[in-house]
Amino acid sequence: MRVAVIGAGVIGLSAAQSIYEQFHSIVSPLSIEVYADYFTPLTTSDGAAGLWQPYLYDKGNVQETKWNKETFDYLLSCLRSPDSIQMGVFLQSGYNLCTEPAPDPSFKDIVLGFRQLTERELQMFPGYNHGWFNTSLMLEGKTYLPWLMDWLQKRGVTFYQRKIESFKELAESGADVIINCSGMRSGDLQPDPELKPGRGQIVKVEAPWLKHWIITHNLKKGVYNSPYIIPGSRLVTVGGILQFGNWSEKNNSTDHKYIWESACQLEPSLKHARIVQDWAGLRPVRSKVRLERETIQSGAAAIEVIHNYGHGGFGLTIHRGCAQEAARLFGQIVEQKGEGPKARL
Amino acid sequence: MGGVRVVVVGAGVVGFSTAVCIAENLPHVSVTLLGEKFSPETTSDGAAGILFAHHNPDVPVEQQRRWFKSSFDHLRLIAQSEDAPEAGVMLSSGWQIFRDVPEDKTPYWSDLVLGFRIMTEREMVRFPEHRFGQAFTTIKCECSRYLPWLEKRFRRAGGQVEQRRVDNLQDLSGSFDVIVNCSGLGSRSLAADVSVQPVRGQVLKMEAPWLQHFIWDGDGLTYIFPGIQGVTIGGTRQGGDWNLQVEENDTRGILKRCSSLEPSLTRARILSSWVGLRPDRRTPRVEVEREVEVKKGGRSVTVVHNYGHGGIGVSLAWGTAMEALGLVKKSLQGNKAKL
Numbered sequence: 229m230r231v232a233v234i235g236a237g238v239i240g241l242s243a244a245q246s247i248y249e250q251f252h253s254i255v256s257p258l259s260i261e262v263y264a265d266y267f268t269p270l271t272t273s274d275g276a277a278g279l280w281q282p283y284l285y286d287k288g289n290v291q292e293t294k295w296n297k298e299t300f301d302y303l304l305s306c307l308r309s310p311d312s313i314q315m316g317v318f319l320q321s322g323y324n325l326c327t328e329p330a331p332d333p334s335f336k337d338i339v340l341g342f343r344q345l346t347e348r349e350l351q352m353f354p355g356y357n358h359g360w361f362n363t364s365l366m367l368e369g370k371t372y373l374p375w376l377m378d379w380l381q382k383r384g385v386t387f388y389q390r391k392i393e394s395f396k397e398l399a400e401s402g403a404d405v406i407i408n409c410s411g412m413r414s415g416d417l418q419p420d421p422e423l424k425p426g427r428g429q430i431v432k433v434e435a436p437w438l439k440h441w442i443i444t445h446n447l448k449k450g451v452y453n454s455p456y457i458i459p460g461s462r463l464v465t466v467g468g469i470l471q472f473g474n475w476s477e478k479n480n481s482t483d484h485k486y487i488w489e490s491a492c493q494l495e496p497s498l499k500h501a502r503i504v505q506d507w508a509g510l511r512p513v514r515s516k517v518r519l520e521r522e523t524i525q526s527g528a529a530a531i532e533v534i535h536n537y538g539h540g541g542f543g544l545t546i547h548r549g550c551a552q553e554a555a556r557l558f559g560q561i562v563e564q565k566g567e568g569p570k571a572r573l
Numbered sequence: 574m575g576g577v578r579v580v581v582v583g584a585g586v587v588g589f590s591t592a593v594c595i596a597e598n599l600p601h602v603s604v605t606l607l608g609e610k611f612s613p614e615t616t617s618d619g620a621a622g623i624l625f626a627h628h629n630p631d632v633p634v635e636q637q638r639r640w641f642k643s644s645f646d647h648l649r650l651i652a653q654s655e656d657a658p659e660a661g662v663m664l665s666s667g668w669q670i671f672r673d674v675p676e677d678k679t680p681y682w683s684d685l686v687l688g689f690r691i692m693t694e695r696e697m698v699r700f701p702e703h704r705f706g707q708a709f710t711t712i713k714c715e716c717s718r719y720l721p722w723l724e725k726r727f728r729r730a731g732g733q734v735e736q737r738r739v740d741n742l743q744d745l746s747g748s749f750d751v752i753v754n755c756s757g758l759g760s761r762s763l764a765a766d767v768s769v770q771p772v773r774g775q776v777l778k779m780e781a782p783w784l785q786h787f788i789w790d791g792d793g794l795t796y797i798f799p800g801i802q803g804v805t806i807g808g809t810r811q812g813g814d815w816n817l818q819v820e821e822n823d824t825r826g827i828l829k830r831c832s833s834l835e836p837s838l839t840r841a842r843i844l845s846s847w848v849g850l851r852p853d854r855r856t857p858r859v860e861v862e863r864e865v866e867v868k869k870g871g872r873s874v875t876v877v878h879n880y881g882h883g884g885i886g887v888s889l890a891w892g893t894a895m896e897a898l899g900l901v902k903k904s905l906q907g908n909k910a911k912l
Contacts (some may be wrong), residue, residue, distance in 0.1 A: 307699070313840055318783035321666045340696050341708055349687055349710075352653055361688055361710075363696070363786075437663040437801045439785045440710075461782040497657035 229255050229567055231558070232398045234417070235409035235537075236264035236387070238273040238369060238547045241376040243407050243536055246551035247558050248383055255567050262380070263398070265391040268373035272411055273543060275430065275509040277458035277465035278316070278368040279441055280545045283451050284324075286334040289516055295549025297338045302548045303365045316371025318461065321363040322441030323349070325356035330447065332360070339364045353494065356444065367544050368460055392417070395524060399531040405561055406533045407554060412512040414537045420518070423538055426511035427474040428452060429483045430467035431491075435501035438464055442494055452511075452541055455490040463504055466491045470511065470541070479506040514538030519550055521557050532561050577602040577905060578748065582739050582763065583755035584608025586617040586716050586886050589723040590894035591755050591879055596730035598898055602905075605749070606727065609738040609759075612720035616757060619776060619847040621798035621805040622714040622887040623665060623787060624648065626682055631856045634681050640892030642685045647891040648712045661718025661801065667787030668692060670706040670834075675791060678705075686711045700834065703790075713787075714887050715800055739763065746874040751901055753877045757852035760880040766858070769881050771850035773814035775823040776807035781841035788834050795830040803844050806831040810884075812853070819846040854881030857889060859896045861904060875904040 233244045244260050252258050268274050280300055286293045303317050312318070323345065324333070336342040340363040350357060377387070392398060395417060398406050408414060415423055438459045446454040452470035459465075468487050484506055492498045518538045524531040536554045539546055562568045579602050581592040588606060596604040612618050624645055629637060651662045670692070683689040692706035700706065724734060739745065742763055745752050756763050758771055781804045788797045798805045809823050824846060832838045862876040879897040882889050 308836055310836075310840070312837055313783060316783075318785065318837075320785045341690070341693055343688070343690060346688055366783075435658070436782075437658050437661075439663065439665060439799065459785070496653065496655045499655050500658050 229258055229404045229562070229565070230402055231258070231260045231405050231407065232403035233260065233262045233407040233409060234264070234392050234398075235411055236262050236267045236373075236377075237271040237409065237411055238373065238376075238543050239411065239536055239539060239550065240264065240407070240409035241373060241380065242547045242551035243409055243554045244380055244385055245376060246555035247407070248380070248385065250555045251558065251562065252383070255562055260380070260385045261388060261403075262385060263388045263390055263392050265389065267387070267389065268377065269370050271369070271373065272509045272511070273369040273373060275507045276369050276544055277430070277467070278366050278460060278544055279320070279458050280365040280367060281443070282335050282542050282545050284330070284333040284445060292517060292546060293334055295546045295553065296335065296542070298549035298552060299546055300338050300365065303367060311375070314371065314375050316366075316368035316375065316461070318366050319363055320366045320439070320441060320459070321361065322443065322458075323353070323359055323361055325353050325359040325442065325444045327356055327446060329358045330445070336360070336362075353442070366460065369544060372544075395531050395533055396526050399526060399529060404532065404565070405558060406531065407558075408533055408535045409537060411537055411539070411543075412510045414512070414535075420514075423512060423514045424473055425475050426452070426513035426540060427469070427471040427476060427508060428467060428511055428541070429469045429479060429487065429506065429508040430465050431484060431487055431503060432463045432465055432505045432507065433498065433501040433503050435459070435464045435498060437497065438495070444468075444494065455487065455494050457491055457495055457498070464501065466498070472513070475510065477508050477510060479508050511541045512538055513540045517546065517550065519553055521560070534558060577750050579604045579751040579753065579901065580745055580749040581606045581753045581755055582608070582742070582745075583757060583759070583880075584611045584720070585615040585755065585757055586720065586890045587757065587879055587882060587893065588755035589720055589727060590890040591753055591897050592732055593723055593727045593730065594891075594894040594898040595753070595901055596727055596732040599902070600731070603731070603733070604727075605733040605735060607735050607737045607739055609736070611736065613717050615716070615720065616849045616852070617716035617720060617886060619849040620716060620887055621776065621796070621800065621807070622716055622719070623789075623798050624686070624712040624714065624888045625789065626885050626888050627793065628677065628681055629856060638681055638685065640889045640896065641682050643892035643895050644889055645685050645712060648714055652712055656722070658801070659718065660722040661715035663713050663801065664710055665713040665787050665799070666708070666710040667789070668696070668706050668708050669789045669791055670700050670703040671791035672703050674705040678707075683707070683709070702833070713798065713800060716887065718801075742876060749874065750872070751875045751877065751904065753879060753897055753901065755879045757880055757882075758850055760852070760878070764862075764878060764880070769852050769854050770813055771815050772853040772883065773809060773811040773816060773848060773850055774807060774884065775809045775819060775827065775846065775848045776805050777824060777827055777846050778803040778805055778844040779838060779841040780844050781838060783837065784835065790834065795834065797831050797835055797838070804841070806838065815850065817848050817850070819848055851884040852881055852886075853883040857881045857883070857893055859893050859900070861900050875901075877901055877904070
């Protein structure tokens with residue numbers, strides 16, 4: 229079988245990985261090809277800070293919470309692996325701050341050591357009177373993506389730098405199944421009014437004395453529109469912008485000023501941090517993740533597509549759970565096409 | 574009363590903390606700090622500087638609490654300020670883990686640090702050989718930055734600094750009215766106190782920027798402390814050992830013990846190694862020695878001691894410095910009464 233994955237961000241690469249892991253000894257031959265116009269370090273996943281943390285409340289979307297948890301547990305198990313450093317995964321603790329009392333977040337039982345902030349801790353953050361402390365995981369895209377590509381390359385997965393214009397194009401060239409992980413640009417392949425850009429801008433700085441993330445939440449302004457400071461292994465990501473419908477990937481100086489001033493208020497020591505880089509990216513925001521099969525009729529042929537896009541600002545957080553689900557859907561197609569182990573009896 | 578002249582002997586964290594406390598709180602006295610060695614060559618410089626303590630059964634708990642709280646609160650304000658990076662002071666979260674459940678599950682400082690709690694079962698899974706743990710947030714104070722920052726603060730408060738080896742406190746009684754002895758191990762001769770013993774400690778500094786939490790084994794011997802420019806791992810506790818050379822055996826032992834707590838350390842590069850001698854004593858000595866009478870002119874010179882902090886100098890420096898300040902103040906008032 230020939231599998232074509234569109235997209236080389238964390239979603240595309242991890243989907244390729246899960247499919248390989250589960251089917252390379254079942255389907256023979258199994259060729260997996262990844263097509264993308266951008267590869268690491270230029271993908272959306274590369275710009276993200278890399279903190280595992282879903283939105284505060286899942287609003288009843290238990291499916292996504294399940295995928296988030298699967299991803300967390302998977303990454304936690306990777307910590308003791310000899311590959312952990314090359315994967316870019318490590319533990320980090322930090323503060324989630326609210327300006328008013330709020331219900332506990334949906335992820336409280338998934339992360340480690342979740343607790344309420346004490347009075348003395350809240351005193352460190354004037355203007356915030358409620359919040360939580362917990363230990364979570366970091367997964368740095370700039371490290372994880374190269375590791376994934378290397379993992380895939382060693383197992384015979386091939387990569388093509390090319391913008392795919394249509395599913396038909398790939399089907400005609402012989403792909404049996406297409407995994408659509410095209411993130412923000414999925415609309416180019418198939419219009420989706422629910423998919424909108426959630427533009428973010430960040431500043432990366434050198435501040436190695438900071439070891440905790442500090443994320444503020446303003447329930448009125450909405451998610452990611454409140455300052456956050458997330459230390460990484462080498463640089464600290466400072467942000468706090470989400471602009472719906474803004475397609476610009478250029479850095480904006482007004483946004484920079486807003487981010488920088490509010491972050492320095494939150495963490496005065498930032499005033500002495502060396503600014504390394506500004507970056508803007510488009511979160512592929514959707515009401516919920518689109519992770520489902522679609523059989524597209526193209527003349528006499530039927531094109532099997534598995535959609536896996538619309539992960540908003542939580543792609544790294546949810547990637548493994550989605551990849552495993554995509555592999556499960558792939559398994560259905562394998563059964564249908566009679567390529568599975570049963571077919572061999 | 575004419576200009577009172579105070580001299581502080583010792584340029585480590587205790588010496589500079591004491592000098593700053595006196596200079597900032599007693600603006601009418603002149604304060605001079607004399608040190609043989611300055612940062613980065615003091616004992617304080619190699620210390621990881623994590624604020625943390627073990628209960629000392631020979632010191633009243635209230636006094637230990639007072640010292641620790643004073644140090645913690647003072648440094649916490651610096652950690653939250655713009656000065657944090659220059660002063661080398663930062664918040665640090667992590668875990669103290671025990672192979673056997675300790676008798677005292679909530680030590681005297683547990684309400685003085687931030688967010689102290691017992692570790693959950695899921696958190697303990699990472700440490701299969703340990704059965705109990707505590708999680709909290711404390712302060713890390715890196716003396717290679719903190720001491721130069723304190724020196725700036727001291728000079729701003731009018732303090733004078735001089736590099737000079739002092740062989741005898743008596744030599745200073747001609748030029749000063751109050752002598753504050755913060756000479757650590759040097760007090761063996763300066764205060765004729767042989768109860769101060771070196772406890773040798775070796776540490777390694779590792780390049781492991783992915784480590785964000787401290788891990789401290791309740792045995793007191795094995796620890797991992799991520800800092801601003803590297804992760805300090807250790808250690809050793811060799812009583813009565815004056816050897817300042819880095820020992821290969823100790824390096825291997827430290828790497829083995831720390832890697833079993835944090836396997837990723839086996840893939841970290843060693844940046845440097847260091848040996849320091851903790852100025853250990855049964856209790857830190859913070860007190861006035863009987864007033865030394867000087868033969869000339871019938872003056873009396875007060876000696877205040879502030880030494881013997883063992884391996885918790887950074888943790889107790891500010892608190893004991895404030896205590897020493899109190900003793901200096903009392904002695905100055907006492908002298909006034911005599912005039």
